[in-house]
Amino acid sequence: MKEGPVIASVAALLGDPARANILTALMDGRALTVSELAEAAGVTIQTASGHLSKLDAANLLTAEKQGRHRYFRLSDPDVAQVLEALMGLAQRTGATRVRTGPKDAALRAARVCYDHLAGERGVELLNGASQQGFIAGEEQLALTDRGRAFFSEFGIDLNQLEKGRRPVCRACLDWSERRSHLGGALGAAILSRLLEKGWVRRDAGRVVTFTCEGLGEFGSIFTLPAQS
Amino acid sequence: MKEGPVIASVAALLGDPARANILTALMDGRALTVSELAEAAGVTIQTASGHLSKLDAANLLTAEKQGRHRYFRLSDPDVAQVLEALMGLAQRTGATRVRTGPKDAALRAARVCYDHLAGERGVELLNGASQQGFIAGEEQLALTDRGRAFFSEFGIDLNQLEKGRRPVCRACLDWSERRSHLGGALGAAILSRLLEKGWVRRDAGRVVTFTCEGLGEFGSIFTLPAQS
DNA sequence: TTCATACTTCGACCGTAGCCGAAGCAACGC
DNA sequence: GCGTTGCTTCGGCTACGGTCGAAGTATGAA
Numbered sequence: 001m002k003e004g005p006v007i008a009s010v011a012a013l014l015g016d017p018a019r020a021n022i023l024t025a026l027m028d029g030r031a032l033t034v035s036e037l038a039e040a041a042g043v044t045i046q047t048a049s050g051h052l053s054k055l056d057a058a059n060l061l062t063a064e065k066q067g068r069h070r071y072f073r074l075s076d077p078d079v080a081q082v083l084e085a086l087m088g089l090a091q092r093t094g095a096t097r098v099r100t101g102p103k104d105a106a107l108r109a110a111r112v113c114y115d116h117l118a119g120e121r122g123v124e125l126l127n128g129a130s131q132q133g134f135i136a137g138e139e140q141l142a143l144t145d146r147g148r149a150f151f152s153e154f155g156i157d158l159n160q161l162e163k164g165r166r167p168v169c170r171a172c173l174d175w176s177e178r179r180s181h182l183g184g185a186l187g188a189a190i191l192s193r194l195l196e197k198g199w200v201r202r203d204a205g206r207v208v209t210f211t212c213e214g215l216g217e218f219g220s221i222f223t224l225p226a227q228s
Numbered sequence: 229m230k231e232g233p234v235i236a237s238v239a240a241l242l243g244d245p246a247r248a249n250i251l252t253a254l255m256d257g258r259a260l261t262v263s264e265l266a267e268a269a270g271v272t273i274q275t276a277s278g279h280l281s282k283l284d285a286a287n288l289l290t291a292e293k294q295g296r297h298r299y300f301r302l303s304d305p306d307v308a309q310v311l312e313a314l315m316g317l318a319q320r321t322g323a324t325r326v327r328t329g330p331k332d333a334a335l336r337a338a339r340v341c342y343d344h345l346a347g348e349r350g351v352e353l354l355n356g357a358s359q360q361g362f363i364a365g366e367e368q369l370a371l372t373d374r375g376r377a378f379f380s381e382f383g384i385d386l387n388q389l390e391k392g393r394r395p396v397c398r399a400c401l402d403w404s405e406r407r408s409h410l411g412g413a414l415g416a417a418i419l420s421r422l423l424e425k426g427w428v429r430r431d432a433g434r435v436v437t438f439t440c441e442g443l444g445e446f447g448s449i450f451t452l453p454a455q456s
Numbered sequence: 457t458t459c460a461t462a463c464t465t466c467g468a469c470c471g472t473a474g475c476c477g478a479a480g481c482a483a484c485g486c
Numbered sequence: 487g488c489g490t491t492g493c494t495t496c497g498g499c500t501a502c503g504g505t506c507g508a509a510g511t512a513t514g515a516a
Binding site for chain 1: 233234235236237238239240241242243244245247248249251252287288304306307309310311313314315316317318319320364365369370
Binding site: 261 | 463464465
C-alpha cells in the first residue's frame with residue numbers, strides 16, 4: 001500500500017499509448033517540438049501538450065523554450081534505458097505482435113538508443129570490442145589500455161569523456177537482440193564519430209543506415225575475429 | 229504508432245496501483261496465493277483475481293496450482309529488475325513523497341530484491357567483494373579466481389551455479405542507494421547462505437534483519453578494507 | 457452427501473482520464 | 487497596428503477499465 005503506488009504513478013505515465021509514442025519518438029536523443037510530437041503520437045496538438053506537461057512534471061522530459069517553439073527531450077539517458085528495458089519485457093511477455101515490416105527490419109539492424117548505436121550493429125560493436133580486448137567486463141564494462149589506444153586512434157578524445165559525470169562505458173540491454181550494446185559517453189562518442197566519418201547516416205526516426213563503405217570498414221574492425 | 233503501444237501495454241499493467249502493489253509484494257521472490265495478494269493490494273479477492281489473470285496473460289507472473297490454492301510468483305528475475313529500475317525512476321522523478329517511516333528505514337538498510345540481498349548491506353556486499361578482488365568489472369561482473377576460492381570456502385557450490393542458465397554475477401541497480409548490488413545466481417546463493425548461517429533473518433515483507441553476530445561477521449568480511 | 461474454502465466469472469456501476477473544439481496567450485514578421 | 491504560427495487552457499463528451507456483489511466452479515474435509 002506504500003511503495004506500490006510510487007512505481008504505479010510512473011508506470012501509468014508510460015502506460016498511455018500516446019505518451020509511450022512520444023517517449024519512443026524521443027528515444028533517439030533529439031529534442032522535438034510539441035507539434036512534431038503530436039504527429040508522432042497521432043493526437044492533436046492540444047492533447048499532446050497535455051501529455052507533455054505531465055511527463056515534464058514527472059521529470060521524465062526536460063523542456064527548453066526557443067522563440068515560439070518548445071523543445072522536449074528525455075531528461076536523462078536513464079529514462080531511455082528504462083524504456084528499452086520495458087521493450088525487452090514487452091517482448092518476452094508475448095505482447096509481441098510479430099510485426100516484421102521493412103521498417104522493423106531496419107530498426108533491428110541498426111538504430112539509435114538515445115545517443116548511441118543499438119540493434120545488430122550495436123551488439124556487434126560491443127562484442128567485437130570485447131573480443132579484441134578493447135573493453136573488459138560483462139556487465140560492468142571498463143576500457144582497457146589497448147582500448148584506449150584504439151579509440152584515440154579512432155578519433156575520440158578520451159580525456160574529454162572522462163571529465164564528464166557520465167560513465168564512459170555502460171552496458172545497455174538491447175531489446176531486439178536481448179544482448180548488451182555499448183552505451184555511456186564512449187558509446188555516444190563512437191556514434192558521433194561514425195557519423196563524422198560518413199560511415200553511417202541517420203534516417204527518419206531512430207533508424208541508422210550504414211553506407212556501403214561504412215559497413216565494410218565497420219565490419220573489418222568489429223565483426224571479424226581479432227585480425228592481429 | 230507502432231512501437232509505442234508495445235511498451236504501453238506492459239507499462240499500463242504496471243501502472244495500476246492494485247497491480248503495482250501485487251507486483252511489489254512478490255518482489256521478495258516468494259509465491260503467494262490470490263487471497264494474500266488481494267490483501268496486500270487492498271482490494272477484494274475478485275478484483276485481485278482479475279488483475280492476476282491479466283498479469284499472468286502477459287507472462288509477468290507464473291501461476292502454480294496446489295490443491296485449492298493458486299500460487300503466483302514473478303515469472304523471472306528480469307521482471308524484478310525492471311520493477312527496481314522503475315522505482316529508481318520514480319525517485320528521481322520527484323514522485324518521492326519522502327516517507328521516512330521506520331519500515332522505510334529498515335527497507336533501506338537491507339531487503340530482499342527478488343532472491344538476493346539489496347539495500348545498504350547489498351551495496352556494501354558488492355563493494356567489499358570488488359575491493360577485495362573477488363569480483364571484477366563494473367557493470368558486467370565476473371568472478372575472479374580469488375573470488376572462487378573465497379565463495380567456495382564460504383560454502384557455496386560454484387560448479388552448481390555455473391551449470392544453470394542464469395548468469396552467475398549480475399549487477400542490479402539498487403533504487404534506494406542508486407548504486408549496484410549483486411544479483412544473479414551468486415547473489416541468490418549468498419543470501420541463502422547468510423540465512424543458513426543464521427546471520428540474517430527474513431521479516432515480514434521484504435525486510436531483512438541482521439543478527440548482532442551476523443552483522444559483525446558480515447562487516448568484518450565486506451565493509452572493511454581488505455584485511456590481508 | 458453436505459458443507460466450507462479458495463478461487464473465477466458475470467454484470468452493473470462509477471470515476472477517471474484521454475480526447476477534441478474553441479478560445480486565449482505569446483512570439484515573430486510585416 | 488495586423489496576421490500568422492506555435493502552444494496552452496478550458497469545457498464538455500465519451501469510453502475504458504477498476505471495483506464490488508452475487509452467483510458459479512473446483513477442491514477438500516466431515
